[in-house]
Amino acid sequence: VARTSRKEKEQTHRRIVEKATQAFRASGVAGTSIPALMEEVNLTHGTFYAHFANKDALVAEAYVRGLGETVDNLLHLAGEPAPGGGLEAVIAHYLSAQHRDNPAGGCLLPALAGEVRRESPPVRHAFTNGLNDYFERLGQLIPERNGDADKDQALVLASGMAGAVLLARAVDDPELSDSILRACRAFYTAAFAGPPATSDHEND
Amino acid sequence: VARTSRKEKEQTHRRIVEKATQAFRASGVAGTSIPALMEEVNLTHGTFYAHFANKDALVAEAYVRGLGETVDNLLHLAGEPAPGGGLEAVIAHYLSAQHRDNPAGGCLLPALAGEVRRESPPVRHAFTNGLNDYFERLGQLIPERNGDADKDQALVLASGMAGAVLLARAVDDPELSDSILRACRAFYTAAFAGPPATSDHEND
DNA sequence: TGTACATCAGTGAACGCGCGTTCACTGATGTAC
DNA sequence: TGTACATCAGTGAACGCGCGTTCACTGATGTAC
Numbered sequence A, B: 001v002a003r004t005s006r007k008e009k010e011q012t013h014r015r016i017v018e019k020a021t022q023a024f025r026a027s028g029v030a031g032t033s034i035p036a037l038m039e040e041v042n043l044t045h046g047t048f049y050a051h052f053a054n055k056d057a058l059v060a061e062a063y064v065r066g067l068g069e070t071v072d073n074l075l076h077l078a079g080e081p082a083p084g085g086g087l088e089a090v091i092a093h094y095l096s097a098q099h100r101d102n103p104a105g106g107c108l109l110p111a112l113a114g115e116v117r118r119e120s121p122p123v124r125h126a127f128t129n130g131l132n133d134y135f136e137r138l139g140q141l142i143p144e145r146n147g148d149a150d151k152d153q154a155l156v157l158a159s160g161m162a163g164a165v166l167l168a169r170a171v172d173d174p175e176l177s178d179s180i181l182r183a184c185r186a187f188y189t190a191a192f193a194g195p196p197a198t199s200d201h202e203n204d
Numbered sequence C, D: 001t002g003t004a005c006a007t008c009a010g011t012g013a014a015c016g017c018g019c020g021t022t023c024a025c026t027g028a029t030g031t032a033c
Helices: A006-027 A034-040 A045-050 A055-077 A087-094 A108-116 A121-139 A150-170 A174-193 B006-027 B034-040 B045-050 B055-077 B087-094 B108-116 B121-139 B150-170 B174-193
Strands: none
Touching (some): A006 A034, A006 A055, A006 A108, A055 A087, A055 A108, A108 A121, A108 B108, A108 B150, A121 A150, A150 A174, A150 B108, A150 B121, A174 B121, B006 B034, B006 B045, B006 B055, B006 B108, B055 B087, B055 B121, B087 B150, B087 B174, B108 B121, B121 B150
16 A cells, blocks of 8 residues: 555544654653554554654644643533532542553643653743643633632642642552542642631541 | 772762762653763763663662652751741742752652653662652651641642642743742642631732 | 782673664555646 | 546665663782782
C-alpha cells in the first residue's frame, strides 16, 4: 500500500497526536520514541515526517490536546456547569485510586508538568496557554468564598491536586499512596467545595 | 595518574552522588548521562563502574540523599524545631522565586517525583522510605489545629507545595508563575501556619 | 623499617543498541484537459 | 466521462549520534614478611 487520500491523512494525523498524548503521559516524552509511537498507530516510522516537522512539533500539539482533554473530562464529570455544584465530584475523581492508576488517560499535569521546564520554548508556550485555559475553566466551578479571586483559588486547587497525584503515583507503598489521596480529598473538599461557613467542627 | 587511596575513593563516591542529586534535579535522570556526570566530577566515565554496579544503583542512592538534603534544608530554615514556629518561614521559602529558579539545589519532589513512577522497584522503594521521613519531619513543624493527624496535614502541605513549584516552573509566563507561588503561599500559610482561629477576615 | 608482591582506583578505547531523522522509492489519489 | 500526468501518503533501509556498559591496561596504594 502506498498512498491514502487527504481526508485519511488528516485522520492519521489525529491518530498520531491522540496516541502521543497517551504515550507521553504514560511513559514521558523522552520515554516515547517515534518508531514505538508509529508502531502503535500501525504505520512505519518514516511517515511521521510527512505529518510533523520533528518530534518537538508533535510534543507541542500533544500537550495542548492533552490539557484540553483533561479539562473537558473534569468539566464533564462536574455535569452542567452549575457553579460549585460538581466541584466535589471533580475533586473526588481527581484524587481517586482510579485516576492515580491511569496516567495515560488522566490529567496531564501530574504526568508531564515536571518535564515541561526542559522542553523547547514553543512547547512551554503551548503548555502555558493550555494551562491558562485549565485554570480559568476550573475556576468557574469554585464558588466565591473568602473574597479571593476565582483564579487564585483555581491555582491553589489545581496545583495541590496535581501534587497529590504526583506523589501518590511515585510511592511504592499502597497504604501511603491511599493516605495521600484520602487526606488531600478531605482537605480540598472542605476548603473549596464544603459548606460556606458552619459553626460546627468538621468531621470525616 | 592511576590510583588513589581508599579514603579518597570514598570521597570520590560522595562527590559522584552529590553531583548526581543536583544534575538529576536539574536535568532529570534520563537527561543526565554517566559520561556527562563523570566529566563534572573530573574523572573519566570508565571509573564510574568501580563505584556503582550500574546507573540504577546511583539513582537509588541519589534519591535518598536528595530527599534527606531537602528536609535538612527545610528544617534548618525553620530554625530550632519549636513546633509551629518556623513553619511560616518554611512555606515562604518553599514557595519563593528563589526556590523555583533553583531546581538543582531545591526540593527533590517537584523536580523528580514525576519520574519515580517509571523507575525500578529498588529506586521506588528507596524514594518511598525517604518520603516517609520527609512527611514525618515536616509534620513535626505543623501545630495540631483541627484534630487532624500531624501526618495527614504533612501529606497535604508537602504535596500541595510540590505541585505549586512544579507548575510555577513549567509555565513560561513569569507573571502567571509568580501568581501561582503567591496564591499558594497565602493559602497554605493561612491553612497551616496562621493564627489558630481569628474572627477577623484575613487580608494580604 | 625495607623489600616484593598483590590489589585496585582511575584511564581511555571500544562494544552494541536505540534514538531522531533522511531519502529513494511505490503506487493510489488528485488534477488538467 | 475518460485519459495522461503530477502529486504525495506511506514504505523500509540507512545515517550519525550519544547512550550505558565493558575491558585491557597503568601505576600508586596496601599488605606480607
